[in-house]
Amino acid sequence: MKFRNLRTLLLLAFSGFLMVQCTSDPIPGPAGADGIDGIDGLDGVDGEDGTTSCVSCHSNAFREPIILAHSTSAHGSGETWGERGTRESCARCHNNEGFIDILSGLYVDSLGNSIVNPLGYSVGNVLNCNGCHANHRSLDFESDGNDKAVRSIIPVDLFIDPNLTIDFTNSSDEWGLSNLCINCHQPRNSYDIPGPTGDYEITSSRFGPHHSPQSSMLEGILGANISGPTPYPGVGSAAHREGSSCIACHMGPTTDGSDGGHTWHSTENACVQCHPNGAPTELTGFTTDFERLRQLLLAAGSIAADSSTVSGTYPANVAQATWNWRTLLEDQSRGTHNPGYTRALLDNSIDALEE
Numbered sequence: 001m002k003f004r005n006l007r008t009l010l011l012l013a014f015s016g017f018l019m020v021q022c023t024s025d026p027i028p029g030p031a032g033a034d035g036i037d038g039i040d041g042l043d044g045v046d047g048e049d050g051t052t053s054c055v056s057c058h059s060n061a062f063r064e065p066i067i068l069a070h071s072t073s074a075h076g077s078g079e080t081w082g083e084r085g086t087r088e089s090c091a092r093c094h095n096n097e098g099f100i101d102i103l104s105g106l107y108v109d110s111l112g113n114s115i116v117n118p119l120g121y122s123v124g125n126v127l128n129c130n131g132c133h134a135n136h137r138s139l140d141f142e143s144d145g146n147d148k149a150v151r152s153i154i155p156v157d158l159f160i161d162p163n164l165t166i167d168f169t170n171s172s173d174e175w176g177l178s179n180l181c182i183n184c185h186q187p188r189n190s191y192d193i194p195g196p197t198g199d200y201e202i203t204s205s206r207f208g209p210h211h212s213p214q215s216s217m218l219e220g221i222l223g224a225n226i227s228g229p230t231p232y233p234g235v236g237s238a239a240h241r242e243g244s245s246c247i248a249c250h251m252g253p254t255t256d257g258s259d260g261g262h263t264w265h266s267t268e269n270a271c272v273q274c275h276p277n278g279a280p281t282e283l284t285g286f287t288t289d290f291e292r293l294r295q296l297l298l299a300a301g302s303i304a305a306d307s308s309t310v311s312g313t314y315p316a317n318v319a320q321a322t323w324n325w326r327t328l329l330e331d332q333s334r335g336t337h338n339p340g341y342t343r344a345l346l347d348n349s350i351d352a353l354e355e
């Protein structure tokens, strides 16, 4: 219908044009009938044209400060991305390509056997934008939310025990973007956690959870839970676990450019909603009790003055307390990640050595 009317109009206009050529006194034809209404368009977002919402993140102006922050961060410039990134057993967490490969299943098979990229990892690479980001799962942000194109957000089965799975999705992190962090910030499966009975042989000066037990601390697991006077809080029950998250504390809005976002330094802005008078910088008494435990372990001979562990065979309580002390050392948050669990590990380790 609409097309016909349009054609009629065009023909009329054209014949009108011909008449201009042929006669000195053109006679206008009758007006055509109105066309039918078109279909309604989709509602726009108030005050925005179609790509404004994309440009708010995808402009160079928005990205430049992020690129700058990343370039000086531990992820963009740390020492461990070099030579360690080229080692087969380390590349999954210390090399951008190793990390992409492990998430793509190109690193270990379903049984955990190494199948490593046949090309190996001859070049060390820092953790880059494309290590942590890939594609949006949906571009319908209004209905589906915006996942910031984070590469992997699925809950993570831990290396040390694949039967243990952590999922940090909560109100502070609706998409579970912090699940990305667990892939690397978890203990490595290099040592068994000492049990409550029998002697235990420490075989290395680096005994303990490898450098990064932050996810398991936040969850409240993988310490050596020595029995003692202070009860262990329920798994996953810490206030910081339930109401906050890795990205909320470490990537929240910056105070002065030096923290939050892609610096990954924890930001005070993430604490004020729950600690309106300013957040404490450590678990009450942490420094004192951590030192007390250190003195007890020095006396037991399991650690040296430089914090490394001393190889040898130890009674269960010493091995467990040593694991706990190393865990709290490597966690590096002075009890903040999980105040209640840290308190129980400290008290019960000290109690077990003072008996």
Ligand code: HEC
Residues within 6 Å of the ligand: 051, 053, 054, 055, 056, 057, 058, 063, 129, 133, 134, 135, 136, 139, 146, 148, 149
């Ligand atoms: C809240 C921030 C944000 C918004 C809004 C956003 N994106 Fe993204 N998008 C990202 C991030 C972060 C990445 C991955 C890193 C990067 O490329 O900056 C990404 C990656 C992408 C990629 C894949 C990588 C690439 O650069 O080719 C595409 C395609 C994309 N976005 C399209 C869009 C489109 C289309 C819109 C609007 C409908 C949009 N994005 C809105 C944050 C956003």
Ligand code: HEC
Residues within 6 Å of the ligand: 073, 074, 075, 077, 078, 079, 080, 081, 092, 093, 094, 095, 099, 127, 177, 178, 180, 181, 182, 183, 184, 185, 246, 247, 250, 264, 265, 266
């Ligand atoms: C591919 C593995 C990997 C992923 C994924 C990862 N990290 Fe890291 N992260 C590291 C390594 C390795 C270091 C130490 C780098 C160095 O100093 O050489 C580090 C360092 C850090 C630091 C220390 C900063 C400092 O200045 O000491 C923080 C905080 C941190 N990461 C938080 C996070 C958070 C939060 C996430 C998730 C959004 C995350 N990381 C994801 C591997 C990873």
Ligand code: HEC
Residues within 6 Å of the ligand: 080, 084, 087, 089, 090, 091, 092, 093, 094, 159, 183, 184, 185, 186, 187, 188, 210, 211, 212, 330, 331, 332
């Ligand atoms: C499960 C992931 C993972 C694996 C596998 C892994 N690392 Fe790490 N490593 C990390 C993370 C995350 C950090 C950063 C921790 C932090 O800043 O608290 C780190 C930190 C380090 C550090 C710096 C420690 C410090 O106190 O400054 C060294 C050294 C290191 N790793 C060596 C290695 C070596 C060597 C291997 C292989 C034999 C290896 N890592 C395998 C995740 C891993």
Ligand code: HEC
Residues within 6 Å of the ligand: 057, 058, 063, 066, 067, 068, 070, 075, 127, 128, 129, 130, 131, 132, 133, 148, 150, 177, 178, 180, 247, 248, 251, 252, 262
């Ligand atoms: C360690 C992993 C990691 C690396 C490396 C990383 N990002 Fe991100 N990025 C994230 C996570 C997680 C978020 C979501 C943070 C949030 O929602 O609070 C994010 C958010 C973003 C956003 C959206 C910011 C906003 O305010 O909504 C942009 C844009 C972005 N990243 C770009 C980049 C660029 C560009 C690089 C490289 C220079 C980069 N990212 C490197 C993990 C990473």
Ligand code: HEC
Residues within 6 Å of the ligand: 178, 181, 182, 185, 214, 215, 216, 218, 240, 241, 244, 245, 246, 247, 249, 250, 264, 265, 266, 331, 332, 333, 334, 336, 337
């Ligand atoms: C309640 C807020 C909070 C949460 C949740 C949180 N962190 Fe932290 N984190 C901190 C604070 C505070 C420190 C100590 C910072 C300092 O001493 O400067 C810290 C320390 C660290 C460090 C040592 C390096 C540094 O920046 O000092 C790493 C690595 C780290 N956190 C990673 C993580 C990861 C990964 C997660 C999620 C599993 C996480 N954090 C969850 C607040 C938090």
Ligand code: HEC
Residues within 6 Å of the ligand: 238, 239, 240, 242, 243, 244, 249, 266, 267, 268, 270, 271, 272, 273, 274, 275, 279, 280, 281, 282, 283, 284, 335, 336, 339, 340
């Ligand atoms: C969702 C609310 C919430 C947020 C966000 C939060 N906290 Fe907490 N925090 C608590 C609660 C509740 C407690 C006490 C209960 C507990 O220990 O789990 C606590 C306890 C602590 C403790 C132990 C205090 C003590 O006396 O032993 C420290 C340290 C701490 N928070 C630091 C921080 C820092 C630093 C931040 C921001 C980077 C932060 N918190 C963000 C709720 C929060």
